[in-house]
Amino acid sequence: MGLFRKRNKTLTARQEALANKVASAIVRRQTQIASYLNRKTAYWDKSSKIIALALFSLVFGGISLYLLLKAI
Secondary structure, X not given: OOOOOOOOOOXXXXXXXXXXXXXXHHHHHHHXXXXXXXXXXXXXXXXXXXXXXXXXXXXHHHHHHHHHHHHO
């Protein structure tokens, strides 16, 4: 059974370069989105941010719970 066999995970130079390009593109996009969201919420006070966080948590927590219960 070779399920847990240790594999050689060395990458070629070309694979490494492609992985670096993909990673840098992801980081660049994350930075752009974070900057956009920071600009949109810069004027919010602390209580507005807490309310938004609570709503976000309730909505996505509810969706996750619904999907979990539906799967059972």
